[in-house]
Amino acid sequence: MVGFRCHGCGAKVDAGLALAFRCPNADGDDVDHVLVVDSEAPSPSIGSETDPFLRYRAWLSPYRLAREAGLPDAAWADLVGQLDTALTTVDGHGFRVTPMAERPALAEAIGLSGALFVKDETGNVSGSHKARHLMGVMLYLRVLETARLQAGDNIRSRRLAIASCGNAALAAAVVARAANWPLDVFIPPDADMSVKARLGELGAQITICDRRPGETGDPCYLRFREAVAAGAIPFGVQGTDNGLAIEGGRTLAFEMAEEFHRIGTVPDALFVQVGGGALASALAQGLALARANGLLPRLPKLITVQTAGCAPLARAWERLDGIDLAVAAKTRSKFMWPWETTPSSLAHGILDDETYDWWAIAEGMRASGGSTVVVDEAQVAAAHRVGRTHTDIVASATGTAGLAGVIATPDAGKKIAVIFSGKER
Numbered sequence: 001m002v003g004f005r006c007h008g009c010g011a012k013v014d015a016g017l018a019l020a021f022r023c024p025n026a027d028g029d030d031v032d033h034v035l036v037v038d039s040e041a042p043s044p045s046i047g048s049e050t051d052p053f054l055r056y057r058a059w060l061s062p063y064r065l066a067r068e069a070g071l072p073d074a075a076w077a078d079l080v081g082q083l084d085t086a087l088t089t090v091d092g093h094g095f096r097v098t099p100m101a102e103r104p105a106l107a108e109a110i111g112l113s114g115a116l117f118v119k120d121e122t123g124n125v126s127g128s129h130k131a132r133h134l135m136g137v138m139l140y141l142r143v144l145e146t147a148r149l150q151a152g153d154n155i156r157s158r159r160l161a162i163a164s165c166g167n168a169a170l171a172a173a174v175v176a177r178a179a180n181w182p183l184d185v186f187i188p189p190d191a192d193m194s195v196k197a198r199l200g201e202l203g204a205q206i207t208i209c210d211r212r213p214g215e216t217g218d219p220c221y222l223r224f225r226e227a228v229a230a231g232a233i234p235f236g237v238q239g240t241d242n243g244l245a246i247e248g249g250r251t252l253a254f255e256m257a258e259e260f261h262r263i264g265t266v267p268d269a270l271f272v273q274v275g276g277g278a279l280a281s282a283l284a285q286g287l288a289l290a291r292a293n294g295l296l297p298r299l300p301k302l303i304t305v306q307t308a309g310c311a312p313l314a315r316a317w318e319r320l321d322g323i324d325l326a327v328a329a330k331t332r333s334k335f336m337w338p339w340e341t342t343p344s345s346l347a348h349g350i351l352d353d354e355t356y357d358w359w360a361i362a363e364g365m366r367a368s369g370g371s372t373v374v375v376d377e378a379q380v381a382a383a384h385r386v387g388r389t390h391t392d393i394v395a396s397a398t399g400t401a402g403l404a405g406v407i408a409t410p411d412a413g414k415k416i417a418v419i420f421s422g423k424e425r
């Protein structure tokens with residue numbers, strides 16, 4: 001069985017029998033409920049394809065589920081291929097291994113004497129890494145349909161739903177359009193006009209979410225939860241609502257690990273900008289898998305970057321000092337709760353008031369000797385400026401915020417890696 005397990009309460013979900021998205025016991029207690037892959041593929045092979053969803057298919061549970069359900073390898077290639085063709089029509093191209101290169105001019109500009117590697121996700125589907133998360137979810141849905149598995153009963157009658165007004169919403173709309181699956185996007189009244197226009201072009205149904213009298217919490221997220229309770233499929237990137245979304249993001253780590261393996265190096269530290277936490281969680285899990293399967297001799301330190309305006313993960317990390325993570329998973333509210341003040345930052349895409357995937361990130365930071373770093377606005381702005389002037393990558397300030405962490409901690413190591421994501425619009 002291809003199974004998922006809640007890292008908080010231990011509940012098991014058979015991905016063929018029930019949707020492996022939200023823990024069935026979530027709600028009502030203080031446990032950190034997030035579904036994770038129960039047992040990973042033993043010694044997965046790497047294909048020769050350049051589409052990461054073909055290249056690393058043996059590492060992905062939707063592929064394993066397809067094979068277990070009796071679909072041949074060619075059926076997976078067909079599902080990926082059909083979506084790839086449709087993505088090309090919708091967005092100009094499908095998924096391909098994205099470039100990573102050493103950037104000496106950028107290193108020099110920030111006073112780094114060693115090597116600085118930048119993985120460039122701005123050319124990925126919909127302009128950011130977010131589509132990786134959602135492609136993993138879509139392939140799972142397509143496998144359920146194709147293999148006629150119980151978890152997929154009547155699934156086409158259910159709409160997809162996401163609460164986001166940025167890169168995640170755009171990614172969801174592109175992938176949903178490619179699969180010809182209707183999508184509801186819940187956005188705030190002040191959402192960016194260009195994002196709204198693109199969502200409309202992609203055929204997403206937009207719901208503007210005003211705060212209702214007496215309501216606390218993010219109105220977009222509340223409306224999203226209501227839609228899911230009424231039958232919509234959670235098509236967002238927060239692990240708490242859709243643990244399987246983390247998996248597709250792990251392809252980013254596999255690509256980086258393979259390239260580091262090829263050039264025979266391991267960076268001392270990987271700096272990652274953190275909002276809801278799916279990206280850092282996916283990288284932590286993906287790098288650990290890459291190491292377990294011999295691609296990396298050791299892990300780079302995972303250093304997570306948030307802005308001073310909103311740093312719930314850094315707050316949790318301090319409180320986790322000396323605490324057993326298994327215990328922390330049962331007492332979530334001692335470590336993670338919504339940031340109290342309304343934040344603002346040039347890196348507005350990482351202002352999530354909670355780091356939903358905090359636990360897996362903390363595990364990754366502990367396993368690698370990493371930590372959190374909180375950057376100020378001058379560092380966010382400097383990273384954006386040098387990123388734009390010393391590379392040919394047109395990334396947003398959210399997407400260069402990992403570099404702000406490098407600027408803030410110049411002694412983190414001789415070889416540093418960052419991810420630039422989120423094309424500037």
Ligand SMILES: Cc1ncc(COP(=O)(O)O)c(C=O)c1O
Pocket residue numbers: 128166167168237273274275276277278279280349350352398399421422
């Ligand atoms: C460009 C970019 N980088 C990084 C992140 C952070 O990802 P996560 O919310 O998974 O922590 C985001 C989130 O919106 C983003 O848009």
